[in-house]
Amino acid sequence: MIRVDQAGEYGATRIYAGQLAVLRANCPEAKLIARMARQEERHLARFNALMASRRVRPTALQPLWNVAGFALGAATALMSEEAALACTDAIETEIDKHYGSQLDALGSDDPELSSDIAEFRAEELEHRDTARSAGATNAPAYPLLTAAIRAGCRMAIGLSKRI
Ligand SMILES: [Fe+2]
Numbered sequence: 001m002i003r004v005d006q007a008g009e010y011g012a013t014r015i016y017a018g019q020l021a022v023l024r025a026n027c028p029e030a031k032l033i034a035r036m037a038r039q040e041e042r043h044l045a046r047f048n049a050l051m052a053s054r055r056v057r058p059t060a061l062q063p064l065w066n067v068a069g070f071a072l073g074a075a076t077a078l079m080s081e082e083a084a085l086a087c088t089d090a091i092e093t094e095i096d097k098h099y100g101s102q103l104d105a106l107g108s109d110d111p112e113l114s115s116d117i118a119e120f121r122a123e124e125l126e127h128r129d130t131a132r133s134a135g136a137t138n139a140p141a142y143p144l145l146t147a148a149i150r151a152g153c154r155m156a157i158g159l160s161k162r163i
Pocket residue numbers: 009012039040043120124
C-alpha cells in the first residue's frame with residue numbers, strides 16, 4: 001500500500017509540475033494548482049517517511065512516473081486551463097476510490113497509516129471539487145478526456161502495486 005501510494009503522490013507532484021511549467025504563473029488556475037501541488041508535496045513527504053521507517057521498496061517505475069506525470073500535466077495544460085483542471089478532476093476521482101478501498105482493507109489493523117490515508121483522501125476530494133467548481137467540466141471533450149485519464153490512472157495504480 002505504501003509503495004503504490006508513494007508512487008501516486010509522486011506522480012501527482014509531477015503532473016502539477018508539468019502544468020505549472022506551461023500555465024501563465026499569474027492566471028487563476030495556476031494559483032489553484034500551485035496550492036494543490038504544495039499539498040501533494042506534503043503527502044509525498046509523508047509516504048517517503050513511511051517508506052523509510054517501514055523499509056518499503058519504492059516502485060521500480062518511478063522514472064516512468066516522473067516523465068509520464070510531467071507529460072500528462074504539460075499536455076493537459078497546453079490544451080486549456082479547463083483541461084488542466086479536468087486532469088485533476090479525473091485523477092482525484094480515481095484516488096478517492098483507491099484510498100477508500102485501502103481504508104476498507106486496513107480496517108483497524110494500522111491506525112497510523114489509516115489516519116494519514118483518511119486525511120489525504122479528504123484533501124484529494126477537495127482538489128476534485130476545487131477543479132470542478134473552477135471549470136473542469138467546461139473542458140473540451142470533458143467526458144472523453146476524463147475517462148482516458150482515469151483509465152491511465154487505474155493502469156498506473158495497477159502497475160505500481162506489482163512492480
Ligand atoms: Fe495527494
